[in-house]
Amino acid sequence: MTDILEKVKAKDPGEKEFHQAVQEVISSVQPVLERNPHYRQAAVLERITEPERIIMFRVPWMDDQGQVHVNRGFRVEMNSAIGPYKGGLRFHPSVNLSILKFLAFEQVFKNALTTLPMGGGKGGSDFDPKGKSDNEVMRFCQSFMTELFRHIGPNTDVPAGDIGVGTREIGYLFGMYKKLANEFTGVLTGKGLGWGGSLIRPEATGYGCVYFAAEMLKAKHDRIEGKTCLVSGAGNVAQHTVEKILDMGGKVITLSDSSGYIYDEEGLDREKLAFVKELKNIKRGRIREYHEKYPRSVYTDADPSLGYNPLWNHKADCAFPCATENEINERDAQNLVNNGVRLVAEGANMPLTLEAIQVFLENNILYAPGKAANAGGVAVSGLEMAQNSMRLNWPKEEVDSRLRIIMKSIHQSCLDAAERYGRPGNYLVGANIAGFVKVVNAMLDQGIV
Ligand code: NDP
Ligand code: 2IT
Numbered sequence: 001m002t003d004i005l006e007k008v009k010a011k012d013p014g015e016k017e018f019h020q021a022v023q024e025v026i027s028s029v030q031p032v033l034e035r036n037p038h039y040r041q042a043a044v045l046e047r048i049t050e051p052e053r054i055i056m057f058r059v060p061w062m063d064d065q066g067q068v069h070v071n072r073g074f075r076v077e078m079n080s081a082i083g084p085y086k087g088g089l090r091f092h093p094s095v096n097l098s099i100l101k102f103l104a105f106e107q108v109f110k111n112a113l114t115t116l117p118m119g120g121g122k123g124g125s126d127f128d129p130k131g132k133s134d135n136e137v138m139r140f141c142q143s144f145m146t147e148l149f150r151h152i153g154p155n156t157d158v159p160a161g162d163i164g165v166g167t168r169e170i171g172y173l174f175g176m177y178k179k180l181a182n183e184f185t186g187v188l189t190g191k192g193l194g195w196g197g198s199l200i201r202p203e204a205t206g207y208g209c210v211y212f213a214a215e216m217l218k219a220k221h222d223r224i225e226g227k228t229c230l231v232s233g234a235g236n237v238a239q240h241t242v243e244k245i246l247d248m249g250g251k252v253i254t255l256s257d258s259s260g261y262i263y264d265e266e267g268l269d270r271e272k273l274a275f276v277k278e279l280k281n282i283k284r285g286r287i288r289e290y291h292e293k294y295p296r297s298v299y300t301d302a303d304p305s306l307g308y309n310p311l312w313n314h315k316a317d318c319a320f321p322c323a324t325e326n327e328i329n330e331r332d333a334q335n336l337v338n339n340g341v342r343l344v345a346e347g348a349n350m351p352l353t354l355e356a357i358q359v360f361l362e363n364n365i366l367y368a369p370g371k372a373a374n375a376g377g378v379a380v381s382g383l384e385m386a387q388n389s390m391r392l393n394w395p396k397e398e399v400d401s402r403l404r405i406i407m408k409s410i411h412q413s414c415l416d417a418a419e420r421y422g423r424p425g426n427y428l429v430g431a432n433i434a435g436f437v438k439v440v441n442a443m444l445d446q447g448i449v
Contacts, residue, residue: 001316004022004026004045004049005019005023005026006044007046008022008049008073010099012098014098014259015098015101015102015366016097016098017099017101017102017325017326017350018097018098018099018101018102020102020326020350020353020354021101021102021106021350022049022105023354024350024354024357024369024428024432025105025109025432025436026045028224028432028433028436029432029433029436030436031421031422031433032174032421032433032436033045037057038245038444039158039440039444041218042443042444042448043411044440044443044444047443048079048108048224048436048439048440048443049105051076051077051078051101051104052077052078052079052080052370053077054074054075054077054097054165055073055074055075055077055123055143055147055148055151056072056073056074056097057072057073057074057147058070058072058073058143058147059071059072059073059127059140059143059144059147060143060282061124061140061143062091062134062139063132063136063140064133064135064136064289065292067237067430071124071125071126071127071140072125073123073124073125073144073147074095074097074100074101074123074125075121075122075123075148075151075152075157075159076097076101076103076104076121076122076123077104077119077121077151077157078101078105078107078108078119078120078121078122079106079108079119079120079439079441079443080119081119081439081443081446082111082117082118082119082438082439082442083110083111083116083117083118083119084118084119084122084153084154084155084156084157084158085119085120085156085157085158086107086109086111086118086119086120086121086125086157086158086160086381086382087103087104087111087120087121087122087159087160087162087372087378088103088122088123088124088126088159088160088161088162088165088378089122089123089125089159089160089161089162089165089169089173090103090122090123090124090125090162090163090164090165091124091125091127091128091129091163091164091165091169092126092128092163092164093126093127093128094126095124095125095126096126099325100122100123100124100175100259101122101224101365102325102349103122103162103349104120104121104122105120105369106120106349106370107120107121107122107378108120108435108436108439109371109431109432109439110146110370110371110372110374110375110378110435111375111378111382112377112434112435112436112438112439113371113372113375113410113413113431113434113435114375114378114382114406114410114416115406115409115410116382116383116386116406117143117382118158118378118381118382118385121159122162123148123159124162124164124165125140125144127140127144127164127271128164129169129285131165134168135244137168137169137172138172138353141169141172141176142172142175142176144173145172145173145177145180146176146178146180148173148177149177149180149181150155150184152177152187153185153187154182154185154186154187154385154388154389158186158187158188158189158381158385159173159187159188159189160188160189160190160377160378160381161236162189163189163235163324165409166190166202166232166236166281167190167191167192167197167202170189170190170191170192171191171192173188174187174188174191174195184196185323185388186384186385186387186388186389188200189381189384189385190202190350190381190384191384196384196388197384197395198380198381198383198384198387198393198394198399199393199395199396199399200380200399200400200403200446201377201381201384202236202240202395203240203244203378204240204376204377204379204380204381204403205236205237205240205347205374205376205377206236206237206238206240206241206242206243206244206322206347207240207241207243207376207400207403208373208374208375208376208377208380208403208406208407209237209241209244209320209322209345209346209347209368209373209374209376210224210241210244210245210248210262210320210345211244211347211376211403211404211407211408212235212368212372212376212407212410212411213318213320213343213345213368213373214248215411216343216345216366216368216406216427217343217366219411219415220366223248224245224248224249224250225248225249225250226249226250227250227251227317227318228243228250228251228253228267228315228316228317228318229245229250229251229252229253229316229317229318229320230252230253230254230311230314230316230318230319230320231245231252231254231255231317231320231322231347232256232261232309232311232312232320232321232322232323232327232348232351233255233257233267233321233322233323233324233347233348234255234256234257234276234279234280234287235257235280235322235323237322237347237348237374237377238255238320238322238347239273239277239280239281240321241320241322241347242255242268242273242276243273245320246268246269246270246273251267252267252268253265253267253268253314253316254314254325255268255276255287255290255325256287256302256311256351257280257286257287257323258302258323259286259287259288259302260287260288260299260300260301260302261295261299261300261302261309261310261311262287262288262290262291262295262298262299262300263297263298263300263311263314264290264296264297264298265296265297266296266297271298272290272294275290275293275294276290276422276436279307285432287299296330303401307329307331308329308331308332308335309327309328309332312328312332312333312335312336313335313336313339314339315339315340316336316339316340316341317340317341317342317343318341318342318344318345319336319341319345320341320345320346320347321342321344321346321347321348321351322347322348322351323348323351324348324351325348325349325350325351326350326351326352326353327348327351328344328351328352328353328356329353329355329356330353330355330356330358330359331377332356333352333355333356333357333359333360334359336360336365336369337359337360337363337365341365342365342366343365343367344360344365344366344367344368345364345367345368345373346368346369346370346373346374347370347373347374348370348374349374350370351370357428361426361428366427367427367428368427368428369428369431369432371431371432371435372410372411372414372427372430373429375405375406375407376403376406376419379402379403379404379407379412380403383399383402383403398422410431413430413431413434414427414430414431414434415430416434417429417430417431417433417434417437418430418433420433423435435445
């Protein structure tokens with residue numbers, strides 16, 4: 001196992017996020033390899049860590065002043081053993097190959113857990129939508145799609161949103177794809193409701209994460225009701241995580257963006273959440289403005305020199321990191337444990353460092369890895385694909401009920417796999433093994449390709 005990790009590191013030495021994601025998975029699946037010697041001979045680890053295809057391209061675009069800019073576009077087509085490549089597009093200045101490979105790698109196992117036929121991929125650009133006009137974002141999306149369109153298709157590769165890509169961006173991307181391909185198909189998910197989108201897709205990641213957390217608590221004869229929760233981020237996943245926690249009678253006392261965080265001792269309510277949605281989705285403002293509107297809350301600027309994030313140093317029962325990768329380090333994890341946290345569910349992808357995961361496992365905290373807990377988003381993307389293929393739209397209740405069933409089933413698969421391999425109650429090991437076995441068996445059935 002260390003062997004494979006060393007090989008992966010040696011091949012692409014700079015890709016630290018990708019190495020981290022690979023290390024997390026292969027350290028869990030060791031017992032599977034021991035029980036299945038033929039996996040070794042078939043070099044399944046070597047194959048699963050090597051993307052099937054990577055596309056990199058220039059994205060030139062013109063700003064409102066007539067200045068031309070160039071960004072880099074990517075699509076990592078990681079694994080298509082169980083279905084067309086599926087996964088989001090991220091527009092953020094930090095985007096590089098390492099980040100997209102880690103996201104695509106995680107996506108492969110996550111998608112396998114959803115029970116739906118989707119392979120794994122991820123893409124995006126180092127373009128920063130912050131501070132850009134709608135027209136600039138449109139021109140960027142159009143330029144991005146003039147290259148990407150030849151690599152994707154409703155049965156080939158179906159992108160969606162991620163950080164910096166929401167309904168607005170999906171709209172501009174879809175418009176250009178439709179024009180170039182001269183077809184109206186479900187080539188992207190997260191579409192607007194009037195043109196092929198699914199009800200509940202915007203809510204699905206956050207809702208699914210809370211459904212998953214509720215299942216974990218239920219297995220311990222407990223519930224979300226009455227729990228105090230810390231949520232980070234203020235975007236799509238964070239907003240709908242808060243919404244579902246409120247639905248279930250929990251209390252949320254924090255939210256953040258990359259500039260800082262707010263602490264609201266009284267807790268968010270529906271009105272405050274509506275304010276955050278408008279602030280972030282329409283005005284595209286900063287979370288600091290929450291404090292201006294609700295002065296009894298406290299705003300704290302982000303200060304990376306501290307070495308820890310004070311958001312995670314409040315007393316709470318549950319923590320839902322919903323912003324970005326590696327946002328909880330070892331010290332944050334220790335602070336959470338010291339403050340009595342009982343459950344940590346990852347709305348974001350890989351928000352915990354490997355050391356932070358260790359702290360939670362050693363302290364017997366209920367810990368849900370992102371590939372299980374945040375799979376609701378891509379699951380409803382799969383349901384959007386199904387609705388597009390049938391050319392009909394399901395009502396909200398139908399999609400939400402399918403989402404609940406899927407999250408319940410992922411929860412059970414994690415517990416079953418963990419039990420089968422002698423690690424009862426370990427959701428990390430369970431999620432990695434259940435996803436891995438499904439993908440690897442499909443790969444083996446399909447020969448050496
Ligand atoms: P959004 O763009 O809607 O929101 C992202 C939020 O995270 C913003 O508040 C943003 O703050 C903050 N953030 C982003 N990057 C950083 C950073 N480097 N440091 C600090 N804060 C940061 O994205 P989503 O809500 O869609 O995505 C959040 C997480 O959830 C990501 O990890 C994503 O991969 C994951 N995810 C998303 C799914 C989806 O369906 N959208 C599905 C499954 C997982 P700011 O505005 O200041 O940048
Ligand atoms: O990380 C993720 O699962 C997503 N960004 C959603 C992917 C999708 O295809 O809906």
